[in-house]
Amino acid sequence: MSEPLLEVSNLTLNYNLGSRKIRALDKVSFSLNRGEVLGVAGESGCGKSTLGLAIIRLLPRVAEIKRGEIIFEGTDLLKLSEEQMDRNIRGRKVTMIFQNPQNALNPVFRIETQMMDILRIQNKHKLSGTRKRRRDFKQEAIERLKVTGIADPEARISNYPFEFSGGMKQRVMIGMALSSGTSLLLADEATTSLDVTIEAQINRLITDLASQYGTSVLYISHNLGVLSEVADHIMIMYAGRVFEMGRTDDVFGSPRHPYSAALLKSLPGRRTRRNRLLSISGFVPPLDRLPPGCSFHPRCHFAKEMCRQKQTPPLIEVSKGHWSACLLDQKRGRQKWQWI
Amino acid sequence: MAVDLIQIKNLKAYFFQGKGILSKIFGQGLKIIHAVDGINLNIKKGRTFGLVGESGSGKSTLGNTIFRLVEPLEGEILFQGSDVVKMNQTELRKFRQKAQLIFQDQFGCLNPRMSSGQIIAEPLMMHHGQQKSQQEIAQDVADLLRAVNLDPEASVKFPHELSGGQARRIGVARAIALNPDFIVADEPTSGLDISTAATILNLMQDLQEKMDITYLWISHNMNQVRYMSDDMAVMYLGKVVETGPTGEVFDQRAHPYTRALISAVPQVFPGKKKETIFLEGEIPSPINPPSGCRFRTRCPQVFKRCEEEEPPLIDLGGEHFCACHLHDR
Amino acid sequence: MKTQIKNKSETGEGPALLSLKRKWPDKLRVIFRSVIKVKGALWGGIFVLLMILSAIGAQWISPYGPNAQDIVNRFAGPSIKHLLGTDYLGRDILSRIIYGSRIAVIVAFGAVSLSSIVGVFLGVMGGYNEGKKIDYFIIWLFDIVRSFPQIILALAIVAVMGPSLFNVVLALAFTAFPFYGRVARAQTLSVKEADYVKAAEAMGLKPLTIILRHITPNILAPVIVCLGMDMATMIIWVSGLSFLGLGVRPPTASWGTMLRNGYKYIQTSVWMLLWPALAIAVAMIAFSLFSEGLRIALDPKEWER
Numbered sequence: 001m002s003e004p005l006l007e008v009s010n011l012t013l014n015y016n017l018g019s020r021k022i023r024a025l026d027k028v029s030f031s032l033n034r035g036e037v038l039g040v041a042g043e044s045g046c047g048k049s050t051l052g053l054a055i056i057r058l059l060p061r062v063a064e065i066k067r068g069e070i071i072f073e074g075t076d077l078l079k080l081s082e083e084q085m086d087r088n089i090r091g092r093k094v095t096m097i098f099q100n101p102q103n104a105l106n107p108v109f110r111i112e113t114q115m116m117d118i119l120r121i122q123n124k125h126k127l128s129g130t131r132k133r134r135r136d137f138k139q140e141a142i143e144r145l146k147v148t149g150i151a152d153p154e155a156r157i158s159n160y161p162f163e164f165s166g167g168m169k170q171r172v173m174i175g176m177a178l179s180s181g182t183s184l185l186l187a188d189e190a191t192t193s194l195d196v197t198i199e200a201q202i203n204r205l206i207t208d209l210a211s212q213y214g215t216s217v218l219y220i221s222h223n224l225g226v227l228s229e230v231a232d233h234i235m236i237m238y239a240g241r242v243f244e245m246g247r248t249d250d251v252f253g254s255p256r257h258p259y260s261a262a263l264l265k266s267l268p269g270r271r272t273r274r275n276r277l278l279s280i281s282g283f284v285p286p287l288d289r290l291p292p293g294c295s296f297h298p299r300c301h302f303a304k305e306m307c308r309q310k311q312t313p314p315l316i317e318v319s320k321g322h323w324s325a326c327l328l329d330q331k332r333g334r335q336k337w338q339w340i
Numbered sequence: 341m342a343v344d345l346i347q348i349k350n351l352k353a354y355f356f357q358g359k360g361i362l363s364k365i366f367g368q369g370l371k372i373i374h375a376v377d378g379i380n381l382n383i384k385k386g387r388t389f390g391l392v393g394e395s396g397s398g399k400s401t402l403g404n405t406i407f408r409l410v411e412p413l414e415g416e417i418l419f420q421g422s423d424v425v426k427m428n429q430t431e432l433r434k435f436r437q438k439a440q441l442i443f444q445d446q447f448g449c450l451n452p453r454m455s456s457g458q459i460i461a462e463p464l465m466m467h468h469g470q471q472k473s474q475q476e477i478a479q480d481v482a483d484l485l486r487a488v489n490l491d492p493e494a495s496v497k498f499p500h501e502l503s504g505g506q507a508r509r510i511g512v513a514r515a516i517a518l519n520p521d522f523i524v525a526d527e528p529t530s531g532l533d534i535s536t537a538a539t540i541l542n543l544m545q546d547l548q549e550k551m552d553i554t555y556l557w558i559s560h561n562m563n564q565v566r567y568m569s570d571d572m573a574v575m576y577l578g579k580v581v582e583t584g585p586t587g588e589v590f591d592q593r594a595h596p597y598t599r600a601l602i603s604a605v606p607q608v609f610p611g612k613k614k615e616t617i618f619l620e621g622e623i624p625s626p627i628n629p630p631s632g633c634r635f636r637t638r639c640p641q642v643f644k645r646c647e648e649e650e651p652p653l654i655d656l657g658g659e660h661f662c663a664c665h666l667h668d669r
Numbered sequence: 670m671k672t673q674i675k676n677k678s679e680t681g682e683g684p685a686l687l688s689l690k691r692k693w694p695d696k697l698r699v700i701f702r703s704v705i706k707v708k709g710a711l712w713g714g715i716f717v718l719l720m721i722l723s724a725i726g727a728q729w730i731s732p733y734g735p736n737a738q739d740i741v742n743r744f745a746g747p748s749i750k751h752l753l754g755t756d757y758l759g760r761d762i763l764s765r766i767i768y769g770s771r772i773a774v775i776v777a778f779g780a781v782s783l784s785s786i787v788g789v790f791l792g793v794m795g796g797y798n799e800g801k802k803i804d805y806f807i808i809w810l811f812d813i814v815r816s817f818p819q820i821i822l823a824l825a826i827v828a829v830m831g832p833s834l835f836n837v838v839l840a841l842a843f844t845a846f847p848f849y850g851r852v853a854r855a856q857t858l859s860v861k862e863a864d865y866v867k868a869a870e871a872m873g874l875k876p877l878t879i880i881l882r883h884i885t886p887n888i889l890a891p892v893i894v895c896l897g898m899d900m901a902t903m904i905i906w907v908s909g910l911s912f913l914g915l916g917v918r919p920p921t922a923s924w925g926t927m928l929r930n931g932y933k934y935i936q937t938s939v940w941m942l943l944w945p946a947l948a949i950a951v952a953m954i955a956f957s958l959f960s961e962g963l964r965i966a967l968d969p970k971e972w973e974r
């Protein structure tokens with residue numbers, strides 16, 4: 001099982017705000033094999049959700065894809081028409097759990113109505129001809145709420161979204177996306193408002209989906225602990241670029257990029273109260289005015305003169321299957337060294 | 341000795357749901373969601389009170405009830421001695437200006453037709469509108485944005501143009517704008533990467549030290565609660581099952597639910613991880629909470645008495661309480 | 670502001686960055702660009718603009734006065750002299766259509782804005798105070814007005830108050846406000862549950878501020894869609910009232926009276942009927958499209974930059 005399902009290459013995307021061009025993705029390339037979970041982490045606002053939206057092609061109108069390809073099962077998604085996307089891809093082969101619930105849940109319809117609509121879409125290609133009945137859909141919707149741990153789904157399914165707690169809404173969205181028929185699941189901070197026990201349960205569902213049905217998952221999260229449990233590979237992003245990529249153990253065990261290392265250091269962990277947390281000083285540069293060279297250099301402890309030069313550091317393979325975009329690494333070649 | 345800023349006594353907030361007018365009149369088919377079901381808490385002034393618990397256990401409802409965004413059914417909420425539940429509209433508005441709420445839904449709490457700058461400026465305008473010029477307020481907004489690690493240029497963006505974490509930080513900036521006495525922070529850092537979250541935590545701690553702000557810190561991030569809070573409570577299905585000083589709760593894990601919760605915390609570095617306790621069994625519904633102990637349907641240590649009798653909060657010493665029959669000897 | 674935050678601020682912030690909102694010219698450009706992207710809205714806007722211009726500048730652009738008679742050329746078809754022909758008194762139809770747009774514009778904008786402002790305000794008040802006495806009162810008011818057939822109510826009001834343009838506008842506004850009210854109230858009930866309204870409440874804002882700043886802007890989209898359709902309806906109605914002789918009195922040029930007169934001579938001169946009917950139809954379509962543009966202009970999510 002290692003044929004790639006999804007291959008993104010050189011994806012570059014702008015948000016055009018009049019004269020300002022916000023470069024939310026810059027030459028993003030990665031590939032995702034069938035049945036694997038790719039964890040994506042990175043600074044808030046670095047383009048992770050944008051990446052997910054670009055794959056399922058639900059970007060706002062102001063977004064403009066400059067170049068790049070998104071090869072999914074051999075076809076370039078960027079070349080498909082809207083209609084083909086709707087008929088074959090969205091909600092069928094590719095589903096997304098949105099970070100922003102307003103993208104997925106309409107406040108004026110009951111949960112029931114919304115879930116059944118989705119189920120109808122997901123089932124159309126499977127059962128062409130034999131029309132499923134309304135009752136069956138409702139039963140399945142209830143079933144899906146049950147597996148995500150919502151108590152008494154029979155009674156709660158007729159509620160409106162505002163009557164659900166934050167975590168329950170999130171679980172409704174998960175329930176809508178978790179279908180065994182999908183090949184690619186884009187989970188954008190899917191478990192942020194769930195308590196750890198339910199989160200563990202949901203993550204078990206997702207990894208089961210990956211191992212049993214061969215669904216690939218793009219798992220965006222800020223919780224490095226969760227990523228380390230569910231993901232096979234990790235991709236670290238910063239300001240629209242991929243900074244580091246590799247197997248989970250490699251990236252978390254021996255991070256090669258100063259940004260990843262700094263991120264791991266700011267974990268609250270065992271630190272006690274009144275003992276300031278380490279945070280990376282300075283803030284993310286505005287995406288339309290990135291500094292030249294490595295975009296992380298103003299905040300990097302290790303920045304050298306060369307980091308400020310014009311050239312942006314390319315992703316290079318520092319050890320087998322482990323890529324990092326740091327000039328220092330480039331210089332030292334494959335020499336082994338650790339940040340923490 | 342720290343005094344209590346907020347005392348919550350036997351607070352209950354239910355949601356009523358019926359299929360129509362008939363159920364309203366005859367009470368038939370009426371469903372009652374016991375969202376907050378008899379809660380007692382004391383929040384000390386200038387401290388952080390952590391609140392954790394299962395998703396849907398009533399944490400946000402508790403936070404909203406303190407602001408009377410949800411009207412409580414019964415109980416008292418004493419803020420500096422005066423009962424919020426009994427306040428009239430003017431008093432309530434005064435109280436609401438002294439306290440602030442950071443909402444759980446980072447996008448939902450921002451008006452989609454206002455730019456983030458306007459959103460943050462709103463409380464400032466309300467309070468300083470007379471004394472300060474537009475320019476000064478804009479300056480304050482820029483400072484606030486910088487404090488939450490955002491670029492001041494973000495002030496012209498509308499909520500739908502923000503990323504999840506940026507929207508979250510706008511909510512935080514709005515809440516700290518007026519330096520309130522009390523902040524209910526409902527998952528203030530979810531959706532933020534660790535480094536940005538650390539900035540926010542540091543900022544809020546600094547504010548607390550300087551201004552003596554009290555926090556009710558609702559979070560699913562156990563490490564963060566452990567780090568931030570002085571005292572904490574664990575909620576399960578509308579009830580507090582364990583409460584006490586944070587260190588005590590984490591060390592003793594007196595309640596089986598607390599134990600399961602802490603065991604499930606994911607670890608970045610494999611090897612540190614102990615066995616996760618997966619909770620099996622039926623998840624009880626707030627519409628029909630189980631008899632006796634509400635956790636009994638999933639509790640690994642359940643025994644006969646749990647079904648018959650509801651465990652009261654048992655004093656374990658040192659202000660540490662736990663509602664479980666295992667401790668009643 | 671508080672020192673601990675202030676000391677983090679660095680110097681050298683250009684004043685340009687300190688605005689909370691986008692500057693107006695910038696905003697207008699943005700709105701304009703999004704509206705013209707939607708072709709229909711653009712055309713609707715152009716037509717509405719043309720109507721307004723012709724209403725204002727009627728005396729300069731129309732070739733003849735509205736009541737100037739050319740007795741020799743009665744019932745004339747289109748010609749160079751009378752582009753759209755003449756009516757039974759030999760009046761130039763084009764000129765009368767241009768003058769008639771005054772009435773159409775006054776009624777459409779007057780009645781619609783009056784009824785929508787009143788309706789939306791009451792609807793939002795009711796919805797925000799759901800279940801309180803004031804809400805019941807407002808619903809009751811809506812229901813009373815709505816229980817009469819609209820046109821009959823308008824007729825009755827004009828009949829009592831006397832046929833004048835002002836009274837027609839008033840009567841039409843009165844019959845229409847409950848419709849806006851219902852739409853606004855229903856929307857308010859759902860928007861009221863949104864977290865941003867709760868956030869405004871938790872901030873300690875006054876109810877009126879919450880209603881004006883947080884609720885009303887967010888319920889307007891469906892109201893505006895109704896608005897566009899209603900403007901067109903109003904034009905027809907005022908034509909209808911004129912047709913019945915209760916609207917504007919002859920000889921004032923209005924599309925409705927023209928239609929009525931045209932109807933009488935349908936067999937002799939079809940032009941007299943065709944042109945005013947066409948004017949009404951075009952105005953209807955233009956207003957509907959225009960309202961779509963208005964909706965886009967008010968929604969930041971639709972803005973194209």
Ligand SMILES: Nc1ncnc2c1ncn2[C@@H]1O[C@H](COP(=O)(O)OP(=O)(O)OP(=O)(O)O)[C@@H](O)[C@H]1O
Binds near residue numbers: 533
């Ligand atoms: N519709 C839009 N118009 C303009 N800018 C946008 C829009 N949507 C997103 N952006 C900007 O693009 C950048 C990337 O946003 P994105 O939502 O992808 O971030 P993210 O990595 O998901 O962050 P987070 O972890 O905070 O959710 C942000 O700086 C954001 O402000």
Ligand SMILES: Nc1ncnc2c1ncn2[C@@H]1O[C@H](COP(=O)(O)OP(=O)(O)OP(=O)(O)O)[C@@H](O)[C@H]1O
Binds near residue numbers: 195374400401402
């Ligand atoms: N407005 C409402 N109407 C009806 N039921 C509601 C309403 N708000 C909350 N509830 C219900 O009350 C219970 C508690 O919800 P609450 O939002 O307080 O949970 P929570 O502890 O914050 O959970 P989470 O961690 O998922 O946010 C849930 O069962 C929820 O469905």
Ligand code: SF4
Binds near residue numbers: 595634641664666
């Ligand atoms: S009272 Fe019984 S069921 Fe409840 S937590 Fe204790 S042992 Fe478990």
Ligand SMILES: [Mg+2]
Binds near residue numbers: 050
């Ligand atoms: Mg995101």
Ligand SMILES: [Mg+2]
Binds near residue numbers: 165167399400401444
């Ligand atoms: Mg909540």
